[in-house]
Amino acid sequence: MDVGRWLAKQCQHTIWAGLMDGQRERLEEPGITPLPPEQETPARAPKALWGL
Known part of the structure; x- marks a missing residue:
């Protein structure tokens, strides 16, 4: 688990x-x-949309 990403999400x-x-x-x-x-x-776009 990426703790930095988790913490950033908790601060939203x-x-x-x-x-x-x-x-x-x-x-x-x-x-x-x-x-x-x-x-x-x-929020980031889902990976499925990156190729569009």
């Missing part, structure tokens, strides 16, 4: 909002906070 505003309070608290302990919606990177 929509994912962060869906976490339980305890999960957010555990991420905040080491200083991890959600990104503002305007700083989120757009």
Whole structure:
């Protein structure tokens, strides 16, 4: 598992909002906070669409 990719996903505003309070608290302990919606990177296109 790519921990960096997992962490980046957890910081997305929509994912962060869906976490339980305890999960957010555990991420905040080491200083991890959600990104503002305007700083989120757009989702990647599925590999099947790359060749189009």
